[in-house]
Amino acid sequence: MRPAPSSGTLLLRGLLAAIPIAALSIGVPLGNRVEPRILGAPFLLCWIVAWVLLTPAFIWAVGRLERHW
Amino acid sequence: MSGAVALSIVAVVVLGTIGFALFGVRRVRMDPQQYIVGGRSFGTIFLWVLLAGEIYTTFTFLGIAGLSYSQGAPAFYVMAYGACAYVIAYFITPAIWRVGKENNLLTGPDFFETMFDSRALGVSVAILQFLMIVPYVAVQLSGLQILLHIAGYGAYNATISVCIAFTVLALFVFSAGLRGTAWASIVKDVIVLLAVIFAGIAIPVRFFGSPSAMFDRVLRVHPQMLVLAHGNAYHGTIWFASTVLLSAIGFFMGPHSFNAVYSARGADTLRRNAMLLPFYQCFVSLMLFAGLSAALITPGLKGTAVDQSFLFVVQRYYPSWILGIIASAGALAALIPASALLLGGASVITKNVAGDWFGIATDDRSRTRLTRALVLLVALLALGFWLVAQKTVVELLLLYYNGITQFMPGVVAAFAWRRATAWGVGLGIAAGLAVAVPLAALNISPLGINPGFVGLGSNVLVLILVSLVTRGR
Numbered sequence: 001m002r003p004a005p006s007s008g009t010l011l012l013r014g015l016l017a018a019i020p021i022a023a024l025s026i027g028v029p030l031g032n033r034v035e036p037r038i039l040g041a042p043f044l045l046c047w048i049v050a051w052v053l054l055t056p057a058f059i060w061a062v063g064r065l066e067r068h069w
Numbered sequence: 070m071s072g073a074v075a076l077s078i079v080a081v082v083v084l085g086t087i088g089f090a091l092f093g094v095r096r097v098r099m100d101p102q103q104y105i106v107g108g109r110s111f112g113t114i115f116l117w118v119l120l121a122g123e124i125y126t127t128f129t130f131l132g133i134a135g136l137s138y139s140q141g142a143p144a145f146y147v148m149a150y151g152a153c154a155y156v157i158a159y160f161i162t163p164a165i166w167r168v169g170k171e172n173n174l175l176t177g178p179d180f181f182e183t184m185f186d187s188r189a190l191g192v193s194v195a196i197l198q199f200l201m202i203v204p205y206v207a208v209q210l211s212g213l214q215i216l217l218h219i220a221g222y223g224a225y226n227a228t229i230s231v232c233i234a235f236t237v238l239a240l241f242v243f244s245a246g247l248r249g250t251a252w253a254s255i256v257k258d259v260i261v262l263l264a265v266i267f268a269g270i271a272i273p274v275r276f277f278g279s280p281s282a283m284f285d286r287v288l289r290v291h292p293q294m295l296v297l298a299h300g301n302a303y304h305g306t307i308w309f310a311s312t313v314l315l316s317a318i319g320f321f322m323g324p325h326s327f328n329a330v331y332s333a334r335g336a337d338t339l340r341r342n343a344m345l346l347p348f349y350q351c352f353v354s355l356m357l358f359a360g361l362s363a364a365l366i367t368p369g370l371k372g373t374a375v376d377q378s379f380l381f382v383v384q385r386y387y388p389s390w391i392l393g394i395i396a397s398a399g400a401l402a403a404l405i406p407a408s409a410l411l412l413g414g415a416s417v418i419t420k421n422v423a424g425d426w427f428g429i430a431t432d433d434r435s436r437t438r439l440t441r442a443l444v445l446l447v448a449l450l451a452l453g454f455w456l457v458a459q460k461t462v463v464e465l466l467l468l469y470y471n472g473i474t475q476f477m478p479g480v481v482a483a484f485a486w487r488r489a490t491a492w493g494v495g496l497g498i499a500a501g502l503a504v505a506v507p508l509a510a511l512n513i514s515p516l517g518i519n520p521g522f523v524g525l526g527s528n529v530l531v532l533i534l535v536s537l538v539t540r541g542r
Contacts, residue, residue: 001382006201008170010197013272017156017159017160018157018477020152020153021153021156021157021314021448024152024153024313025149025153025311025313025314027086028149028297028309028310028313029297029299030345032296032297032299032306034288034292034295034296037284039281040279040281040282040283040284040285041280041281042284042288042295042296043181044142044295044296044297045142045145045295045357046143048145048146048148048314049351049354050162051149052148052149052152052347052350052351052354053347053351054149054452055152055155055156055347056258056344056345056347056348056365057157058156059156059159059343059344060344061157061453063340063344068337068340069337069341
């Protein structure tokens, strides 16, 4: 058995999990623009792709805090 | 002639995939644990392949392109909800797996039965899941028919081809079980990846010079197509946010998803998968580019024809062997998830309805045999349902999406709220369905919010109230 994650990081873990979900749902109005375009793609699409690609990093960080890897 | 070439390629790829998978499972002895949940032995990569294989269906393949063709930016929700679903999966799937491992569970209804100590709840969930699975399989058959019709250049009867392909698939599931689906997913994932890269990169490059130039054209012709409308407008930001959250919540609640979760070797296998699945998601999203390109190349399609938009482009401007490969990818995107659905539907009936309720086929040998027989029966039912109700299938899909989401409050309550009771969970599901399905069928979105959310709200409310007045676990 691995040591149980300390409850001190509970808030941090919850926050790390909530950030990508919020960015891709209620946070979408923040990225809802055409300009600036990145590599030709409209900003809204870039916003979503960027957050999808960042999601594994957030999951990794939560797993790290929970000592799963 | 071209139709014969393309259809032959589809036949060779589908049969080759099935042959490959049968070779993969040739030494496996089938008991119920092996047949339904892969012996709980799948490692990170094998499980990743299986999950990508069953998650990305014809809806991903045809639907994303169709939605971006007709709507533009609202189609981006498909990308967003997958990633959100994987964050939720990181927390919930290891917990479900642990309960499954400790209690030797086979199905999703088993989970409800165990956690709430109620056979009646398990049987009810089993019947509901079964009813939701049949139209969902039928949707895959509709997708398959579109693909085979276009691959045959309209010269062949696609309905007969669908019946043949689906019969072969049912026999494959009969013999190979969940492990067979995982092996077949290896081929499916690779071919679908090649097809989406072709559709998303090669088509824009050929017609516009680059994907970037394609976006220039879209913005010139339809300036508002690549952003969302504000607030509670039709398909506006409120619709987007609520649909992303709702779809993410329902994501792992299908009966076949429980089978896949149980098949993991360990809890960390599922956590790693939650981290790795967004990468496949990103590639699949190239279908957005294909749909937007098609909107410029062949504008003006209406109704269900939008789902075929990019296939029309391939059919008209590319040689038949390329169409054959693209159609093969689409056919596997229909058949592989369908194989997991058949197994999921058959297993809930064998284990929870026949076994737990009527006491039939409870030893290992007869349970494997009954599940196999039911795979064929579910396949026949789905095929019959599809032949009879072809036109209304899309509306029935609403039952599936709104339906499976209603299982989530019970799963969360099982872990998070000791006071939750079987009556609370069961009546909560009933209330959620009673509210969400009519709203969805009538296309009513209060304040621009996805109607499934209203159903989910009533579900949670009933779950809490009824649990408070009934006796606890």
